[in-house]
Amino acid sequence: MQRFIAVFIFAIFAHVYYGQKKKIDASSYDEWNHIKNEQISDNGTRITFEINPIAGDGALYISSGAGAEVKNIPRGKSAQVSSDGNTIIFKISQPYDTIRALKIKKVKKAKFPKDSAAIWHNGMDTLIRFDKVDSYSIAEEKSSWTAIVFDDNDRFKAVEKKKKKCFLRKKKPAPPKITEQGKATLFLNPETGQRLAIEKADAYAISRLGNKIAYIRNSVISDSLDSASVYLYDTKLDSVVRVFHREGSAKNLFFDEAEKSLGFMASADTGENKNYTLYVFDNKRITQPIQSDWLEEGWGINDAHEPYFSKSGERLFLYTSPLKKDDPKDTIPADEKAQLDVWNYKDGRLQPQQLLSVKRDRNKGYLAVWNREENKFIQIGSATLGFEGFSQMDGNGNFCLGSTQLPYERLMSWEGWFSDYYRISVATGEQKLLAKKVQYRPYFSPEGMWFAYFSQADTTWHAVNCETLEDKSITAGIKARFDNEDDDHPMAPNPYGIAGWTKDGDIIVYDKFNAWRINLKNEFPPQNLTRTRSSGWEYRYWKQDPEEHYIDLKDVTFWEGFNHTTKAIAIAELGRQSIRNIYRADAQMNTLIKAKHSDKVIFRTQRFETYPDLKVTTTAFAEVTPISEANPQQGDYNWGTVELISWKSFKGLQLEGLLYKPENFDSEKKYPLMVYFYEKNSHNLHRHFAPRPTASIIYPSEYTSNGYLVFIPDIKYIDGHPAKSAYDCIVSGTDFLTKKFSWVDSSKMALQGQSWGGYQTAMLITMTNKYKCAMAGAPVSNMTSAYGGIRWGSGLSRMFQYEQTQTRLGGNLWDSLNVYIENSPIFYVPKIETPILIMHNDNDGAVPWYQGIEYFVSLRRLNKPAWLLNYNGDQHNLRKKANMRDLSIRMRQFFDHYLLDKPQP
Structure with missing residues (x-):
């Protein structure tokens, strides 16, 4: 009897409790927040994330990790964090209500008050604030150097002193009027207090370690003559040198990894379409490495694509393309011109495709490389074959890969997307066909020795030796399906993909559940690394460093798991013997980010009943600590x-x-x-x-x-x-x-x-x-x-x-x-x-x-x-x-x- 009474009372209480909970409707939406832009510094010492409502003002949060105080900065967003975590620069947006009121008054967006920016620096009690900011950035590694570009161009304008008039002195002709282009720019190191203010800069670049900063000042003299200057600021010596000054304009600054070379483009042309020259400043001298007679006739350097040095600095990659010509002078009134599109049944792409890609087609560039030591230029991309080309191993590989869809453009309309792939030698420019009519994404080994693609004809993975051009199936003898066994489309199923490559020249490919290691030299038979089909676990390699080239199976590697039966997720360790879960949750993974130079990890998991708040742990996943609570109000609502x-x-x-x-x-x-x-x-x-x-x-x-x-x-x-x-x-x-x-x-x-x-x-x-x-x-x-x-x-x-x-x-x-x-x-x-x-x-x-x-x-x-x-x-x-x-x-x-x-x- 007492048990019945207890159950009865509990039932009444539950009914009253749930009856008091609110129901979700349109008026509830604005109560909910969402987390975005979560990141962790390279050394794992600083974590930033935003919590924003659907409508209203959000905040930027800064944390040092588990158990640390979380700093809240109202209206902060779009943070950039220095690699050591000591400096964070971010935007502070205008209040939501302020902007909304202006919209109601129909004030034009151009007249809205500008956003601000602020710098948080470890050890400082207050933020360094800047109003009317257009954009900002921070050095990539081991530096707190920041750049801030302002919207008000008079911020650093020099004030001219008024001179006393002398009526006896002959009047001198007025000096030429110089109009600077660009925007007011500030370079600042909050750690040292060092700063350099530029009245107007058109562009800038900060070197990887922040030891060098380059900027461009383009100007117009007397409304007719363009002038371009490139400056190099040595932040260690606190000195500025003008390294280039010519008539015309300059753009596209870039440094090498070692911060020894600075590249940029400049043109003396005044028309809309300019012919640019590539310059390199190196060891106090400036050179023009690309000679015009090296390029095809009627071709030039493409300025829509920024050049870059290989990681070693031994190569300079750039893009070339046919020179653009200014439109001829118009001699016919607009109302006398016919306006139409001509649809041709022989066209590879339909007119709507062509019209949507006009800008991309006009700016299309074809990869080329200058080998600095040999002073040799190689054209890699090909307009004839229709491919642009891309490099491997941060530009240090022996080969580049080119692809073309030109032979199959018409088939896009009814059959699918196909490409032919070519291997191009970086040393000689020699092109060799690797595979024809490949439908799904292929893979190029980091050093450029192997090309792997999935063949629809025999539903197996193939590998092509880029030296001998031998093409062979590498999964034909394995009792597993490497194409999607659950696919139910008329077209051939897509493959599950690959995890990556080992330094020994092995490739790791996926079936539905497992990862297989295949030695391309046939030194040992294929190895099933995970062996988890019977348990329902699917594992995929967790690439912790985006710049990683090889998977090191001699060390412990980490994998993401999903159980097809229970829908649970896991993080697993793969050792020499087997794979084991070190973290498991009945949840769905949202975010998983490891610090580049630390074992610290931030991640988010979600359940239907639980918002995916941010958590911090290490790669061991021994202790998991939440560091956010975005939606505590959910408990007030009847959920499900x-x-x-x-x-x-x-x-x-x-x-x-x-x-x-x-x-x-x-x-x-x-x-x-x-x-x-x-x-x-x-x-x-x-x-x-x-x-x-x-x-x-x-x-x-x-x-x-x-x-x-x-x-x-x-x-x-x-x-x-x-x-x-x-x-x-x-x-x-x-x-x-x-x-x-x-x-x-x-x-x-x-x-x-x-x-x-x-x-x-x-x-x-x-x-x-x-x-x-x-x-x-x-x-x-x-x-x-x-x-x-x-x-x-x-x-x-x-x-x-x-x-x-x-x-x-x-x-x-x-x-x-x-x-x-x-x-x-x-x-x-x-x-x-x-x-x-x-x-x-x-x-x-x-x-x-x-x-x-x-x-x-x-x-x-x-x-x-x-x-x-x-x-x-x-x-x-x-x-x-x-x-x-x-x-x-x-x-x-x-x-x-x-x-x-x-x-x-």
Whole structure:
């Protein structure tokens, strides 16, 4: 009896407690914060991150790690941290309310007050502040030197002294008027107090260690003659030297790693299109290393791409291209000129693609290299073959890699992306074809000895010896699949990729679960390094240093793990014998960053119930310490829970899905069910959905907070029948729930999807009437008309989507017309009885918005209940915050009306 009373009292208390918790709605969004721009200094002593609300003022946080005080700087953002962690420079934005008030008054953005910047330095009690700042930067390594560029150009302007007039003295001619270009710039070392103020600088560069700073001052003399000067500031000697002064203009400063050489470009041309010369200042002398007769006729140095030295400093890489010519003088009035685009069936790229890439095409450059010791110039990139080229091993490798898509540009419209790859000798420029029609990303070994690519023909990895050009399959004898075994598209599955290379010339490739070490010289058989398929663990190499070239298997290496059964994550150590988890969590990894020169690690993990706050640990993961709490208010809200469920589809497919329930769930009640879907989502079991305005989809946290169940099923597709596949998986999943759980209200279920999910929503309501209402965002409604459409955001034809990728029809319109009709909602509108809300925006760059219009006007013609939202000028997924907030409200009103019996909005 006493136990019954205790349970009864607890039940009453729980009901009262959850009844007091708030529900998430549009008024709640601004309470939620998000963490961004988290980073750790190279030596691991300083951590910075931002916590920002959706609307309002955020803050920058500075921490020294576990247990240390966290400094809060209101409105701080975009921090840059010195490698030793002693200096941090950041922006301080204007107050949110100030800017909002100006927007209400319709003040132009150019007249808004400028942001400030501040420097935090270890040991200083106060910040060093600067107002009206345009940009800033800090030295890359072992230095606190910073550069600040200001918006007010008169900050360091010299004040001229007024001279007394003498009427007896003959009047001298006025000196030429000199107009400096650029912006006021300050170079400052907060550690030493050393500073150099420049009245106006056009550009600057800080050397890697901060021992040298270069800057350019371009000016116009008497409104006609351009003048360019390049200065070098030695921060150790605190001295400035002008190293270059000529008529014209200069740009693109760059240093070598050793800080011994400074490079830049200059041109004496005054036209819009200038012919630049490359200069190198080295040991107190300036040279022009690239001779004009070394370049192809009509070619010059491309100024749109910044040159760079190899890490050793022995090579200088630059880009060349055909010289641009100024447009001829216009002799015809604008109204007498025809304006048109000519679409040619022989063109590799369609006109929309060409128009979108005009700027990139005009600025395209082709890699070249100057070998300093031999004073030899080698052209690497090729306009004829159509590749730009890129270097290896920080420019120290023997070969460069070139690729071209020119032979396959037309195929992009319906088959896919392919490239031919070439090996180019840095010493001689010799080009050798390595592989043709490669579809997926290939890999070039760091020293340039091996080229690895995945062959669609035999579904194995191949390696090409760049010296002998021998091409051989390296995974044919391994009993494992190296292409995606779960892929269900008509096109050939993509490979899982590679982890990297060892110094011994081995390559490490992935299957679904494991990593395989393959010796390319056949000195030993392939080795399965992880051996975890049976346990469901997938491991991928954790590259802790972005500049790392080789994986050292002689030492302990670290790997990221994901369990396909439980959806847990792990960090693991791989030793000589086996791999073992040193950290495991039923969570999803957000951020994982190791300090470059320290064992300190910052990371973020999320669960549906837990926001991904920032944590600090070491590579041993022995102790994990949270250093942020972004959303303590979440505890005041009714949230939810999530569980992984499994069932068999009508066709017997084993499926998984996610079921979300309210935090105050009561199994004695009936709950409406929201069904959201895209393709596969079960791996996102632990994804956290912070309340915020939506770009297109429902967020489970908001809907569970308001008394809904949310179901997200996985979908497995059969080529040619995406609609039937969606029905088989989605409807079988909802049937499973309604039969197994009495608390699912089968009379109040709804569908929601965006893009591909929007199409499936639009199609499903032609196949079943069991859903009370539906919302489809950016749906394709007519496969026959969409097939010939354009993805206006990229200019690509949509054909490849239907024949090869997401739509999975597997054939062209003429050979597979019945398939296109079978999967088009437009032809089955008479069967629809479900009220539907559609969103399709007129600036959609992915799905042409006339697809939504076709669907809506068909529904309207047959008097079906339908509403179409077009957010003027917005995109496929909404970008404008006001529109996102509006959509969030309208979707909730729509579903609340049909599923919660609230009044029609």
